[in-house]
Amino acid sequence: MDYSNMKPYDVRKIIRQGKISTPTAGMCSGYAQANLVVLPKELAYDFLLFTQRNPKACPLIEVGDVGERKLKYLGEDIDIAKDIPKYRIYEEGILTGEYTDIEKFWRDDFVSFLIGCSFSFEADLIKAKVPVRHIEENTNVPMFVTNIECTPAGIFNGKMVVSMRPLPYDKIVKAVLVSGEIPKVHGAPIHIGDPKVIGIKDISRPDFGDAVTIKENEVPVFWACGVTPQAVVMNVKPKIVITHSPGHMLITDIKNIDLKY
Amino acid sequence: MDYSNMKPYDVRKIIRQGKISTPTAGMCSGYAQANLVVLPKELAYDFLLFTQRNPKACPLIEVGDVGERKLKYLGEDIDIAKDIPKYRIYEEGILTGEYTDIEKFWRDDFVSFLIGCSFSFEADLIKAKVPVRHIEENTNVPMFVTNIECTPAGIFNGKMVVSMRPLPYDKIVKAVLVSGEIPKVHGAPIHIGDPKVIGIKDISRPDFGDAVTIKENEVPVFWACGVTPQAVVMNVKPKIVITHSPGHMLITDIKNIDLKY
Numbered sequence: 001m002d003y004s005n006m007k008p009y010d011v012r013k014i015i016r017q018g019k020i021s022t023p024t025a026g027m028c029s030g031y032a033q034a035n036l037v038v039l040p041k042e043l044a045y046d047f048l049l050f051t052q053r054n055p056k057a058c059p060l061i062e063v064g065d066v067g068e069r070k071l072k073y074l075g076e077d078i079d080i081a082k083d084i085p086k087y088r089i090y091e092e093g094i095l096t097g098e099y100t101d102i103e104k105f106w107r108d109d110f111v112s113f114l115i116g117c118s119f120s121f122e123a124d125l126i127k128a129k130v131p132v133r134h135i136e137e138n139t140n141v142p143m144f145v146t147n148i149e150c151t152p153a154g155i156f157n158g159k160m161v162v163s164m165r166p167l168p169y170d171k172i173v174k175a176v177l178v179s180g181e182i183p184k185v186h187g188a189p190i191h192i193g194d195p196k197v198i199g200i201k202d203i204s205r206p207d208f209g210d211a212v213t214i215k216e217n218e219v220p221v222f223w224a225c226g227v228t229p230q231a232v233v234m235n236v237k238p239k240i241v242i243t244h245s246p247g248h249m250l251i252t253d254i255k256n257i258d259l260k261y
Numbered sequence: 262m263d264y265s266n267m268k269p270y271d272v273r274k275i276i277r278q279g280k281i282s283t284p285t286a287g288m289c290s291g292y293a294q295a296n297l298v299v300l301p302k303e304l305a306y307d308f309l310l311f312t313q314r315n316p317k318a319c320p321l322i323e324v325g326d327v328g329e330r331k332l333k334y335l336g337e338d339i340d341i342a343k344d345i346p347k348y349r350i351y352e353e354g355i356l357t358g359e360y361t362d363i364e365k366f367w368r369d370d371f372v373s374f375l376i377g378c379s380f381s382f383e384a385d386l387i388k389a390k391v392p393v394r395h396i397e398e399n400t401n402v403p404m405f406v407t408n409i410e411c412t413p414a415g416i417f418n419g420k421m422v423v424s425m426r427p428l429p430y431d432k433i434v435k436a437v438l439v440s441g442e443i444p445k446v447h448g449a450p451i452h453i454g455d456p457k458v459i460g461i462k463d464i465s466r467p468d469f470g471d472a473v474t475i476k477e478n479e480v481p482v483f484w485a486c487g488v489t490p491q492a493v494v495m496n497v498k499p500k501i502v503i504t505h506s507p508g509h510m511l512i513t514d515i516k517n518i519d520l521k522y
Contacts, residue, residue, distance in 0.1 A: 052324055
């Protein structure tokens with residue numbers, strides 16, 4: 001099946017039937033995808049405040065009502081407990097299982113947080129002829145834990161996670177401007193150049209995702225990453241947290257361009 | 262005293278001493294000012310979510326920790342219970358008093374919400390030679406309750422309040438672009454032209470603030486307004502809410518230009 005030209009609504013229905021459990025990169029071209037964090041209500045205020053204080057790493061695009069599996073703004077007939085291809089459940093910071101459906105775990109006090117995803121600005125980078133190496137090499141984007149402290153909020157605190165894309169010198173300014181136009185999907189880079197400045201010791205060994213080729217005369221460029229909230233939530237070790245499985249995102253009905261304004 | 266060229270820290274100290282109880286428009290040129298809403302913690306999650314769902318009307322620039330009078334990000338040594346020239350206390354939706362200091366009313370469960378203020382983009386409009394009529398006429402900006410429903414969150418719901426600035430045709434595009442660059446102070450207009458389209462029956466009778474002259478060949482241009490959260494809070498009639506008194510803002514150490522990025 002070619003999912004790239006299908007409508008999000010139709011692909012979500014196939015996902016809901018359990019017929020897709022692969023990463024969603026490349027599906028429904030032009031539409032925004034989203035990271036998921038589900039927490040019990042007692043932690044929701046602190047986490048919502050954490051996203052407000054760390055908007056580059058945690059650009060919220062929707063928050064569900066308490067106990068509500070339907071979303072209201074990101075798309076038609078979304079069931080957040082079924083419409084993502086793969087979920088992870090963490091209990092006290094430990095990954096205890098991966099599931100294609102979390103209906104049987106759903107609770108009346110759960111709150112869903114949907115966070116913008118860099119897939120959206122990568123589409124714009126490619127249109128602007130800025131190379132995106134992990135897409136060229138068909139792997140996951142390399143991600144690193146930095147020494148940059150997130151601004152704490154209540155119980156939540158931890159280091160910012162960044163994604164890295166190596167760029168030739170003559171594409172850096174364009175990449176800053178293009179990604180800077182979409183603050184709802186992490187916006188402009190947070191660092192350009194020497195990885196050590198932000199506490200990354202070995203650029204060839206990412207903490208998450210895959211290493212990519214950095215060619216001669218290319219500079220690593222770092223963006224705040226949607227894995228930050230997951231890393232922070234794991235740092236805090238709450239009794240239960242549900243997230244999407246990396247790369248297995250919610251495909252929304254919102255076009256990338258609509259996130260700009 | 263000429264407060265326009267003083268540093269925010271110094272002016273806040275004079276305010277704290279009770280020596281300024283006037284509106285803050287024009288003070289500390291180049292620095293951002295902020296709207297205040299103080300609510301008990303039990304309402305804070307719903308209100309925080311309301312601001313997330315209504316970012317044009319409620320662009321949050323800081324949220325205090327529970328019970329905390331000191332702010333961390335908007336400036337040095339800010340005491341939110343003393344550093345605003347005039348406060349209003351509303352009990353069950355009714356204005357029960359105005360005070361120059363709310364120390365004696367402060368509670369351990371209070372949370373402060375600071376919201377961006379249009380003073381910041383007006384400074385940029387003036388630099389871009391876009392006329393700002395209420396400043397020319399030395400009155401308050403005219404504000405109107407519209408028929409635009411805010412996106413509800415928990416107990417909070419109500420209509421969006423807008424501010425209006427009349428513009429000659431050849432300044433409208435510039436005003437959209439200049440204000441659109443600062444989403445943290447309401448961003449681009451939400452409506453240009455016929456007031457009836459957004460439910461305003463009589464443009465000469467604002468619901469808040471003062472009427473201003475609309476010259477021949479000028480068009481009313483409407484921006485989401487920081488009075489919206491106050492109007493919504495009043496609509497919901499919580500037991501107690503404290504706000505700044507209109508026009509009597511918190512003067513922050515953040516420069517207007519820093520709100521852009």
